């Protein structure tokens with residue numbers, strides 16, 4: 001149960017998981033197999049790629065008052081020269097480690113702890129072999145988790161493998177990040193980071209978890225102070241020139257003074273990441289999934305209601321700070337670099 005977990009020592013746990021989640025010499029990553037998992041019960045289509053993949057339908061609409069979600073639909077459409085879409089399919093692979101334990105995570109915690117019963121070491125080419133053998137091949141490949149940035153080599157190796165196969169112009173690579181570590185900068189050489197940044201048709205998203213330190217810690221089981229580090233980590237990606245976007249989850253224990261807290265949150269996005277970054281950030285509505293049912297208690301049910309109040313506060317902040325034209329523009333047009 002999530003509430004029974006102690007506060008996670010993120011630095012120590014991340015080091016521990018990284019060792020178990022990568023074989024650098026063989027260029028292999030520990031990849032989740034969904035067969036028999038609780039997560040598998042929530043999938044709308046059977047798993048593919050021998051159980052190591054799933055197809056996800058990214059859909060633009062979210063229920064009112066939540067904003068429509070253009071990620072990764074619009075970045076992928078722009079990169080691949082596709083028309084305006086309201087839905088796009090992605091081939092998803094998950095690495096089998098994550099440093100946090102969000103109560104609302106739609107992944108079984110067993111699929112986040114390097115459990116060999118549910119995962120196998122695979123190279124980027126192993127995954128692409130499975131992908132090209134499928135009859136249905138989405139044009140988006142999403143490296144998810146887990147926390148892909150515990151093993152940032154994965155994104156680089158996948159990007160390189162896509163290029164070697166001549167798929168660079170026909171596939172869009174999208175990677176998820178929970179903004180919990182700086183491993184991209186610690187474990188990749190500067191020329192490798194630059195190669196990844198410059199790779200065609202590559203975008204990434206980082207997820208802010210909570211609107212303040214208290215909601216962040218309630219959601220993730222990480223220390224409250226790490227709430228503030230998310231902004232610095234995102235700023236580093238923006239400054240380096242990555243095509244990066246944000247998600248935000250707004251569950252929390254209380255909606256007291258929500259307008260003040262949300263105003264501070266949006267201030268942090270603007271002052272610590274980029275003045276336009278709120279326009280590249282999409283709040284995601286948390287729902288219930290099979291793996292979350294056993295974790296949810298009264299406080300989590302309340303947290304679902306808190307996110308609705310938070311959403312109104314977010315909308316009010318964006319209306320104050322940006323014009324209707326800016327808010328209606330395609331998300332890819334909010335450029336963060338020259």
Ligand code: SF4
Nearest residue numbers: 098100102105146178
């Ligand atoms: S950071 Fe993401 S993968 Fe990890 S527990 Fe939270 S929601 Fe799940």
